[in-house]
Structures are given as C-alpha cells and as structure tokens.
Amino acid sequence: MSLHDERNRWEEETLAPVLGKFPERHDGALTTASGLPLERVYVPEDAGLTADESTFRERFGFPGEYPYTRGVQPTMYRGRFWTMRQYAGFGTAEESNERYKYLLNQGQTGLSVAFDLPTQIGYDSDHPMAFGEVGKVGVAIDSLADMETLFANIPLDKVSTSMTINAPAAILLAMYVAVAEKQGVPPDKLRGTIQNDILKEYVARGTYMFPPAPSMRLITNTFAYCTEHMPLWNSISISGYHIREAGSDAVQEVAFTLADAIAYVDAAVHIGLDVDAFAGRLSFFFNASPDLLEEVAKFRAARRMWARILKERFGAKNPRSMAMRFHAQTSGAALTAQQPLNNVVRVTLHALAAVLGGAQSLHTNSYDEALSLPTEQAARTALRTQQILAYESGVANSIDPLAGSYQVESLVDEIEKRATEYIAKIDAAGGMVRAIDDGMIQNEIEESAYRFQREVEEGRRVIVGINKYEVANEPPVDRMKHDAEAEQRQAEEVARVRVHREANAVQTNLARLESAARDTNGDLMEPILECVRSYATLGEISDTLRTVFGEYRQHTAV
Amino acid sequence: MDDAIRILIGKPGLDGHDRGAKYIARALRDAGYEVIYSGIRQTPEALVNMALQEDVDVLGLSLLSGAHNELFPRIMSLLNEKGGDDILVFAGGIIPDEDIPGLKDIGIAEVFPPGSPIQAVIDVIEKWRKDR
Incomplete structure (x- = not known):
C-alpha cells in the first residue's frame, strides 16, 4: 500500500467522521495565495519520494492518529484556528x-x-x-x-x-x-x-x-x-x-x-x-x-x-x-x-x-x-x-506543513x-x-x-539591541500605570465581605474542611466548595489547609 | 581576604522569577565577591535582618512584580533605622524608567533594567569601594 492509499484510509477512517460534525473553514477548497492546490496533509510521495510505510506510521502517522506527531486533531487549523x-x-x-x-x-x-x-x-x-x-x-x-x-x-x-x-x-x-x-x-x-x-x-x-x-x-x-x-x-x-x-x-x-x-x-x-x-x-x-x-x-x-x-x-x-x-x-x-x-x-x-x-x-x-x-x-x-x-x-491551510523537512x-x-x-x-x-x-x-x-x-x-550569542545594534537615548514608550488605590479598595472589599456573610456557616464549613484535610484519604473538593459558597475567603481556606499541611520552604543554594 | 566585599542578593515580595537574581549572584561570585542569595519571597524585615546579620557591604534587590514602589522604600527605611545605612543598595527587574528617580531619592544607588551587562553592576560596586 502506498502512502497515498494510506492517506485515503486516514481520510475515510479518521477525517470523515470529524468532517461531518466540524466542516473545514472553506469546505476543503483551501489553496495557496496564487491558487495552487493544497493537500490537507502531505506525505513523501507528494514530493516524489518514497518512504517505508511502517516507519512512516510509527514516526509520523497522520493528524488525529497515534503517535500524534502531526497533530492531535484530524482537521487541525483547516477546521478551526x-x-x-x-x-x-x-x-x-x-x-x-x-x-x-x-x-x-x-x-x-x-x-x-x-x-x-x-x-x-x-x-x-x-x-x-x-x-x-x-x-x-x-x-x-x-x-x-x-x-x-x-x-x-x-x-x-x-x-x-x-x-x-x-x-x-x-x-x-x-x-x-x-x-x-x-x-x-x-x-x-x-x-x-x-x-x-x-x-x-x-x-x-x-x-x-x-x-x-x-x-x-x-x-x-x-x-x-x-x-x-x-x-x-x-x-x-x-x-x-x-x-x-x-x-x-x-x-x-x-x-x-x-x-x-x-x-x-x-x-x-x-x-x-x-x-x-x-x-x-x-x-x-x-x-x-x-x-x-x-x-x-x-x-x-x-x-x-x-x-x-x-x-x-x-x-x-x-x-x-x-x-x-x-x-x-x-x-x-x-x-x-x-x-x-x-x-x-x-x-x-x-x-x-x-x-x-x-x-x-x-x-x-x-x-x-x-x-x-x-x-x-x-x-x-x-x-x-x-x-x-x-x-x-x-x-494554517495545511496540516503540519514542516513534516518531512530533513532538518526538522x-x-x-x-x-x-x-x-x-x-x-x-x-x-x-x-x-x-x-x-x-x-x-x-x-x-x-x-x-x-x-x-x-x-x-x-561574552557576545557569543547575539541579541539585537542588547549586545549588538544598541541605541542610546531611546524615546520612551507608553506604559500601563498601576492603580495605586487598588490595594486599599480591595482590602476594604474583603473586610466588607467578612462582615456581611453568615459567620456561623463559614466557621462550620472551615471546621469541616480542616477535619477532611486531617483524614489523609478524604476528598477536599466538596468541603472547599462549601466554604467558597458561604463566602469564606481564599486566605481563610488557605490558612485552614496550612494549619494541617504546613508550608513548603525552598532550600536555596547558589 | 579581609577587604572582600560581601553582597546579599535579595528577592523581596512574592514573585518567584529569580533567574536574574541567581545569575547576578553567581556572576558576582565569579568576579571575586562573597555573595549570598536570600531565596524568593522575603519580607523587607527578613531581608534587612539578613543583611545586618551577614554583615554585608552591598544589597542587590530583584523584583519583577511591580511592587518596588511599596517594598523598596520600606527596605530603605528599615536599613536606616537599624544602622544599615552604610550598605550600598542597587536594584534590578521590571522597573519603569519613570520610577527610577524616586528610587534614587530614597538612597538606591542604581537601578538596572533587564539586559544590563554584569560589568555595569561591577562598575557601580567598584566605584563605591573607591569612594567609601
């Protein structure tokens, strides 16, 4: 079986079911800018070369097929960017x-x-x-x-x-x-x-x-x-x-x-x-x-x-x-x-x-x-x-276009x-x-x-503008300015939330989370969800877990 | 070597991007200085205490999160309070040009933007050594 046959098999087995559900952007009629036809995906035979079919399948295969070298979806960007x-x-x-x-x-x-x-x-x-x-x-x-x-x-x-x-x-x-x-x-x-x-x-x-x-x-x-x-x-x-x-x-x-x-x-x-x-x-x-x-x-x-x-x-x-x-x-x-x-x-x-x-x-x-x-x-x-x-x-008009480049x-x-x-x-x-x-x-x-x-x-690796082609006195560019008041506003907001929630529910939920955390096999998602729903804060939930788990300390040696 | 300059490279604030800090620490050590690196996520208090306990001559601050206008002044005033005002302080990271004059006003000797060569840091330290 040639690789063209193999591509036909891929189109039937892997591509067609997906195309039915998710059509290609231009209904398969994608071409180059000058109107040259484009394949969805290229194989060595398209460049006049031959390749051993089993080696080809093992190393490259086709998009949406194992080993996924050529992409995880059969249509890739021809379907959707x-x-x-x-x-x-x-x-x-x-x-x-x-x-x-x-x-x-x-x-x-x-x-x-x-x-x-x-x-x-x-x-x-x-x-x-x-x-x-x-x-x-x-x-x-x-x-x-x-x-x-x-x-x-x-x-x-x-x-x-x-x-x-x-x-x-x-x-x-x-x-x-x-x-x-x-x-x-x-x-x-x-x-x-x-x-x-x-x-x-x-x-x-x-x-x-x-x-x-x-x-x-x-x-x-x-x-x-x-x-x-x-x-x-x-x-x-x-x-x-x-x-x-x-x-x-x-x-x-x-x-x-x-x-x-x-x-x-x-x-x-x-x-x-x-x-x-x-x-x-x-x-x-x-x-x-x-x-x-x-x-x-x-x-x-x-x-x-x-x-x-x-x-x-x-x-x-x-x-x-x-x-x-x-x-x-x-x-x-x-x-x-x-x-x-x-x-x-x-x-x-x-x-x-x-x-x-x-x-x-x-x-x-x-x-x-x-x-x-x-x-x-x-x-x-x-x-x-x-x-x-x-x-x-x-x-984006063909799939995995650099495949087959000897260097790549x-x-x-x-x-x-x-x-x-x-x-x-x-x-x-x-x-x-x-x-x-x-x-x-x-x-x-x-x-x-x-x-x-x-x-x-040492100049062995050139970065333009850093160690070659530098300029003096560059004009300034616009910068995003931080809002200096945001910290204050946010601190007031979290204080407001702590006052306006049901304090008992928060305490109960945090206590439940703590005991779930102490049980080393217990699920934590449900207790965390309960805490969150009652407006327990991120810091309170985190502190509860810190109490049980402790904190990681990095060892630094440079 | 009695006159070896001792340097603390410090990471105040919460950002964990210490590729630059680690590079500066190692490159300065290769240049012959005694260098300590604080590790990430240090409070101003912890950094100043470390600088004083380790009896450093130079403190290099690295910050990429944008919190320099809050954290650097606190570090400088703690240094002054605790008798560390003879320490040479420089800084690097994501620090906009327009913030630099204000940081120099509070006593930071130099602010290095990303891409600064290590020699620029060494020049500042050596000039300070001569002048002190």
Whole structure:
C-alpha cells in the first residue's frame, strides 16, 4: 500500500467522521495565495519520494492518529484556528472584567485569567504578606464576591476560561463552579483549564504553598472531581513554559514537563483512578522560544513522546489519553526592554513556531512585557499578530506543513532521544518529586540559564539591541500605570465581605474542611466548595489547609 | 581576604522569577565577591535582618512584580533605622524608567533594567569601594 492509499484510509477512517460534525473553514477548497492546490496533509510521495510505510506510521502517522506527531486533531487549523487566548488581569475584579469584555469584543476566543501574587499564594488582600503586591501582576480575588464581579455579564457556558492558578487551584476552581451555579450553568457545561501544576512551582515559578505530598493530594482530588463532574474541563496544564523561562533549554523543557506529567499520572493511578478516565483531560503548556525550527521540532517531539509514554508506560487504551493538547505562550524572557518595538517581530516568530508546531491555543506576548503589564494598544497588537498569522500567512491551510523537512525530523528524533535519557535519569533518581527534593532539576535549569547568560555577556550569542545594534537615548514608550488605590479598595472589599456573610456557616464549613484535610484519604473538593459558597475567603481556606499541611520552604543554594 | 566585599542578593515580595537574581549572584561570585542569595519571597524585615546579620557591604534587590514602589522604600527605611545605612543598595527587574528617580531619592544607588551587562553592576560596586 502506498502512502497515498494510506492517506485515503486516514481520510475515510479518521477525517470523515470529524468532517461531518466540524466542516473545514472553506469546505476543503483551501489553496495557496496564487491558487495552487493544497493537500490537507502531505506525505513523501507528494514530493516524489518514497518512504517505508511502517516507519512512516510509527514516526509520523497522520493528524488525529497515534503517535500524534502531526497533530492531535484530524482537521487541525483547516477546521478551526487555534484558540487565541490572551493572558490578562490586573487591579480589581471590576477592572479585569472590563478588559475581558474588551478582548472578547476584539475577537479573542477564550479567556485567560492572571491572578495577582497574593491570590496565587493564598493570602487575602489585607494580609501583611500581600503588601505592595495586590492587583499588580494580575487580578486580586479574595472571595466568591470578587469572582462574581470578575465574570459579570460573561456567560460561562459560552466562553472557555483558563486560570493560571496552582497551589490554591482547587479553591479557585470551586469559586468558578460556584459563580457558574449562580449563572445557572452546571459544572458539566464548563470549559476551561486550571494550571494546577505544583511541581514546576517548586523548580521554576515559586508560587508554592504546601509541601509536595499534600499538594499532590489536592491535585488528585481535583482530577477526581473533574472526572466525575466536569467532563469538558482540563484538570491540569502541565507546564514547561516556566521551566524554559527559568533558563532551561528545549530538551530540558520537554523532559522535565513530561517527568512532571508522569508524576501526576502515577499519583492519580495510585489513588485508584483509571488512566483512561482522566488522562484525556490532562493538558500541557509550552514555551514558544526564538529558535524557530528547534521549537517546531520540540512540539512535535513532545506529542510523540507523550503518546508513547501513555501507551507503553501507563497502558492507556483510549486514543484520547495519548493525544497531547497544548497551549503555547511566546517567550517573555526573550523580549527586551531596549528598543521594545523589536519585540513585535520577535513575538511573531515565536508565535509562528507555535502554529507550525500545532498548538491548540496561544498567547502572544505584548511588546512592552519587559517594561510593565501591557497597555491596551500593546495587548491589541499582540492579538492582531495571531490574527495575521491565521488569516494572512497561509501556514494554517495545511496540516503540519514542516513534516518531512530533513532538518526538522532529525531534530525531533534528537530531542526525543535526549529527553528520554533525562526521564530515565529522573526515574533512576526515584521520580520527579524526589529529583526536585534533591535539587537535581533546579541545578540543571540553573546551569543552562547561567551558560546562556554568559554567552550573551561574552557576545557569543547575539541579541539585537542588547549586545549588538544598541541605541542610546531611546524615546520612551507608553506604559500601563498601576492603580495605586487598588490595594486599599480591595482590602476594604474583603473586610466588607467578612462582615456581611453568615459567620456561623463559614466557621462550620472551615471546621469541616480542616477535619477532611486531617483524614489523609478524604476528598477536599466538596468541603472547599462549601466554604467558597458561604463566602469564606481564599486566605481563610488557605490558612485552614496550612494549619494541617504546613508550608513548603525552598532550600536555596547558589 | 579581609577587604572582600560581601553582597546579599535579595528577592523581596512574592514573585518567584529569580533567574536574574541567581545569575547576578553567581556572576558576582565569579568576579571575586562573597555573595549570598536570600531565596524568593522575603519580607523587607527578613531581608534587612539578613543583611545586618551577614554583615554585608552591598544589597542587590530583584523584583519583577511591580511592587518596588511599596517594598523598596520600606527596605530603605528599615536599613536606616537599624544602622544599615552604610550598605550600598542597587536594584534590578521590571522597573519603569519613570520610577527610577524616586528610587534614587530614597538612597538606591542604581537601578538596572533587564539586559544590563554584569560589568555595569561591577562598575557601580567598584566605584563605591573607591569612594567609601
């Protein structure tokens, strides 16, 4: 059977059923700008080459089929573009609600909530640790009341919402479910994602609260809850993004992300969940960094590795469990404070890598990211970058267009080989939780980060505007100004909420949560939901859990 | 070496982005200084206590969350109160140009934007060493 026959088989078996439900954007009549015909997906024979069919299937296959090298859906962007999902949030819930409605009006297709750091670490806005940080890098959420304001006039059965929340992910998920209840939307209609990935917080991002064991328990509790009640919700977004931002290279990003994922699957299987019941709702989050071809290879390698890991290591049977769906964000660390408009070009290249790599959703950074939170104009340009790639570049008109590039395929193999070696090393060290506890992963990332920076310092790696083509006396660019009063307003708001709720119900619910937490096998999602519904604050719920679980302390050695 | 300069690289506030702080710490150590890194999520009080207990000459602050206008003044006034006013303080991170004059007014010697070379930091320290 030739690969053309094989493609016909794919069209009949895999593509046709999906096309019936979700037709292609232009009914299959997609061409190049000059009218040249385009295949949906190319095989070696289209370029006059032959390939061994079984090798082809094993390494590449077809979109929507194992090993998913070529993409997780049979139609990919010919059916629907990736979700354009800009991470946003600042100040109070009211201000962020305005920004979300603006972004949705501008054609954004999903929400992505940025929480401020006190929220991400489980402190109310009037806690001493929150001083100076309220509403800065995201929106401040103290209780269900803020969450109601955040999503006012945004129908939660119509949008999908991603929430960058980790240590207190269960609490914010409970708030989202409770807001939806008030809108009359049941949990099984909710679409979205919680990041919920604590392991990378220990090594790269820093918003941990509890030690690893209770943190892993909260995560498996949310897996169980989502499996039962929220079939459309991604219960985790296993993130290489921040590992890369912290300075890792592409191979480490893939290896450490997959090692984290293996730890989560192990933990969930350990408490008795069936891998095929939850693995289909695991999602991933990668960095789109400057080296265009290496990045495309990275995304394709990660998909193939995940499919093989699920099938061979965990014995998954359901193809959905093996399909790695991922969000991508363009690199923040690659942007420069110097000559910031150059960042528009950088972001375009990073975004192109994500699209050529088959991302399901994408955040493009704003050109002023190295200076402050984005202005409205910078945020709009970032979104327009995605729209230009989607509608004008043509790269979305066929699936996995770089497949078969000798260089890209060779890089895919090399990344897979090296990342697999890393995972074996982590396995030998006793798994990812142990490897993090021993500082092994942190050391690896730090070494790479240091090496990179030395190369820049010594001019062996050129960054335009940093160590070559600098300009003196740059004109200033507009900056987003922080609202200096937001902290005060938010502190008053949470104080008001504490006065106007039923104090007894809050006390009872917090006490129930505490006893559930003390029972090491108990579910925590239901007790947290009860706390949230009675307007217990994020800080109160977090403190209750801190009492039982203790707090994680980072050991630092540089 | 008796005249070795001791430096504390500190991460006040809640942001966990310490790639820059760790790089500065290590690069300054490679340049011959004695360097301690505080780790992330330190309160102003904890950082100032650490600086005094460790008897450092220089304190480098790294902050990327935008809370510098709240946290840096508190650190500077605690240093003054507790007798650390002879410590050279510099800062780096996501700090807009227009905030820099105000930070210099409260005694921060220099603010380094992202992308600053390590030599710029060393120059500030060495100039201070000569002048003190």
